[in-house]
Amino acid sequence: MSSPVLYNCPPSGNCYKVRLFAALTGISLDVRNVDLAAGAHKTPQFSALNPWQQVPVLQDGETVIWDSQAILVYLAEKHGTTEWWPADPGARARVVAWLSVSVNEIQHGPADARLIRKFDYPLRYDDVTTASARTLTVIDRYLADHAWLAGDGPTLADCAAYPYLALAPEGGISLDAYPALRQWLGRVEALPGYISVEA
Ligand SMILES: N[C@@H](CCC(=O)N[C@@H](CS)C(=O)NCC(=O)O)C(=O)O
Structure with a gap:
């Protein structure tokens, strides 16, 4: 099964939240950098992934999640990392x-x-x-x-x-x-x- 794609920008702290969690929990990501300076996040293709035209975006098969907090929750739920995302x-x-x-x-x-x-x-x-x-x-x-x-x-x-x-x-x-x-x-x-x- 292929790794989810993380649309990323290296200096972005919001993208770093996701990379950090994945690193701490051993979740594999296919990290693809988006050239914000060149406006790559404003293209119709990227806007279809995130109407806010921002990184990070996670694409996991048919599932597309934008917003770093939402991505953290999605990955924790999907990987059953209950100590990071408690059920209580x-x-x-x-x-x-x-x-x-x-x-x-x-x-x-x-x-x-x-x-x-x-x-x-x-x-x-x-x-x-x-x-x-x-x-x-x-x-x-x-x-x-x-x-x-x-x-x-x-x-x-x-x-x-x-x-x-x-x-x-x-x-x-x-x-x-x-x-x-x-x-x-x-x-x-x-x-x-x-x-x-x-x-
Ligand atoms: N609430 C969003 C904020 C995302 C955000 O602000 N992304 C910035 C990079 S850190 C961005 O893509 N900025 C480009 C722009 O707004 O034009 C999240 O937590 O992911």
């Missing part, structure tokens, strides 16, 4: 809460700062530094009492949150003031199979 309703809801934090508080803080500094996005840097400080402070306080974001071990929550928190310095957002968060980054990086964004 409360435990699952706690994972979903962090998937939501990843696309809201983390995206509109450190991830947007990186978009401005690394990719010249026309957003207001002052706004994102204020948002980042709040996001990082809340997460650091939470991680002072928890080894992992949701539950006793790593879950999809950690895979979704890790990339843009780890990459925050690329957006000029220092993590020096957040020791518990930095220790958690280290725990993720020590997991067997871990890959960096460059891998």
Whole structure:
């Protein structure tokens, strides 16, 4: 059986969420890079896969999934990785809460700062530094009492949150003031199979 195709862009933190989870769980992907600079994501062919004209997109036979959180859930369900995507309703809801934090508080803080500094996005840097400080402070306080974001071990929550928190310095957002968060980054990086964004 052929591996699902991941339409990817190497520096994208959203694509990295999927590559990281696949690496940590031994899921094989056929990674195909989409040239965003050349507008390859705006073609009719790519728009048919994702009407939002964004990567990542996963194509698994006839099944097409866009959005990195949705792809994580799909792969975890398909591969029965219940420790990463628990079946218990409360435990699952706690994972979903962090998937939501990843696309809201983390995206509109450190991830947007990186978009401005690394990719010249026309957003207001002052706004994102204020948002980042709040996001990082809340997460650091939470991680002072928890080894992992949701539950006793790593879950999809950690895979979704890790990339843009780890990459925050690329957006000029220092993590020096957040020791518990930095220790958690280290725990993720020590997991067997871990890959960096460059891998
Ligand atoms: N919510 C989506 C966001 C995807 C997204 O923002 N993708 C960016 C790369 S990180 C993209 O394709 N940008 C190209 C564009 O919007 O023109 C996800 O989590 O996958």
